[in-house]
Amino acid sequence: MHRWSKLFIPTLREAPADAEVASHKFLLRAGYIRQLGAGIYNYLFLGQRSLNKIIAIVRDEMDKIGQEFLLPGILPKDPWVESGRWTGMGDNMFRLQDRKGAELCLGMTHEEIMTGIARNELRSYKQLPQIWYQIQTKYRDEPRPKSGLLRVRQFTMKDSYSFDLNAAGLDTSYKLHDQAYRNIFTRSGLKFVVVDADSGAMGGSQSQEFMVYTDAGEDLIVSCPVCRYAANLEKATSKLEPVTEMEPTGDGMPELVHTPGCASIADVAAFFKISPASDIKCVAYMALKHGGPDSKSGSKPDTWHGVATFLRGDHQVNETKLLGAIGAAELRTMQADELEKYLHGPAGYLGPVGLQHDAKPLGDGLTVIVDKSLEGRKNLVCGANKLDYHLRNVTPGRDFTWTLSADIRSVNEGEACPVDDCDGKLVVGKAVEVGHIFKLGDRYTASMGARVLDENGKEVTPIMGCYGIGIERILTAAIEQSNDANGFWLPSTIAPFQVVVTVTNIGDAALKETGEKLAVALEDAGIDVVLDDRDERAGVKFKDADLVGIPYRINVGKKAASGLVELVSRAKAQSTDVALDAVVHEVKARIQEEQLLLKAD
């Protein structure tokens, strides 16, 4: 029996000043966590208890489709060199040396290690498929930890890895995870959406994220209120309204126009009396390409390449899409001297006409990427690569060419849903990512040389999927979606306790005994209960109960003498009088009803 008077539940009346988002404030105030450093937290009793419940759900569902492993958190350098990620992970990887000077890192993910096991142990197609998972601490040196447990440098992750003989097998493993994840998040009481996600620059054919809408989230989700379309902004597309073509002037060929001081899209649009959609915007980058693995030095040196992107003036470059289109690892914008070198012009007056460009992305010269939305347009305006001059009557394809044409822009709210026959208008919302499933392909099995014999005795490379769930983010998202001024309430499946029995006046021996007996009865009924037996005023105990996320409270107070107690649903802030001998049954019914509702969604 858990007695509050003996527990360490350090609740705070006020939140520390540096907590911004609701979940951060309440996790601190409710005594779930305490901060140790930037993005590093101590989990106290209530926090750990809730996380353990989440982990139990995850384990229960994962055991239905896979096998639990536990890999080390501290990892040697070699596997990372083999996969090319020793350099590829950059500064996000915590690195250290042992006493001999050998290099090690703290695990931020385990594709290399799992693939290493597969390579060493799997020999035959008969051993496939395999799904291996673990629930383990991950370390990532985030550039900017923030928002309490939402973006941290140490966290708990369920990560799993599937190995299959072929694409059909991978599809099965992927679907198994999809269903397991839906079960996990449903049982955890989250209102989530599944969205199409970017599958990354390197390999990967399909990817979905499990998202919970909240303003505290860092991801932007595009969705259609009419059909079921939903995608991460990094991946989302839309149907564009056709732009009315501009009439050519003069002979219809590019014409140099003096545009003094018109360095922004708005200036140019005003000068030519056109919409920004008819101006060509240029955003120029230096793109980092990883050298890849090298048997001698560990990895070949990284290289920087000039990339110029052109798109409609009213559109935004989507760097994730751009990275994928050109196969680069990182981007930074060009400096003035680089603009001069690659585009021979100053910022504000850059354009595509007359540029020499590479035939393939990331060559020795300049890579020119044009957004799809410019194809087929005519008589546009663009910079002339000359201070205070622009060109008009510019027609893509006729007046300039490119290395690659691709979708490199972010959709805007209000654009038309990309689904055929759907006329919905897209909306954009903030969300937090709680899970991600990903068809990896042979990215790791190939580079690390994992092979099995197929039924014809031929060597083949197994293909992989990888799948992650952020354990703490389930807790965080649950708090974000259910809180008010007084605190938060968790689904009874993941709450540290399902019920708190509050004895309003512990000095009253009869009340105390009633509370004790009730708590025992609840426990016997399989309900996770804590007895608030503190010698505090009733108000203090009520406030704490409202704060700490326990979904049900039973007040044992004045009416107990006449055989009644109060049953309070925290979510509904609703109190009902129930006969003492019926309350166990009633609580149980409510908890069961809650689970049924979750499953029904």
Next chain:
RNA sequence: CGGGGCGUAGCGCAGCCUGGUAGCGCAUCUGCUUUGGGAGCAGAGGGCCGGGGGUUCGAAUCCCUCCGCCCCGACCA
């Protein structure tokens, strides 16, 4: 990494500009009263004022430096 802010008791803050050896509220401990929504009264404990260096007779306060934490940005020239 760039910009901004902050660091004084467990938490929230004042004091700093204009140097004189630290204060308020909450919390904690003791006693009495109180006991259904963060009680009242009385008393008590708790601080190398983030670290180091400097200026000064004297530094929480001024200067230098380091560290830590928070927020914004790190795509539209």
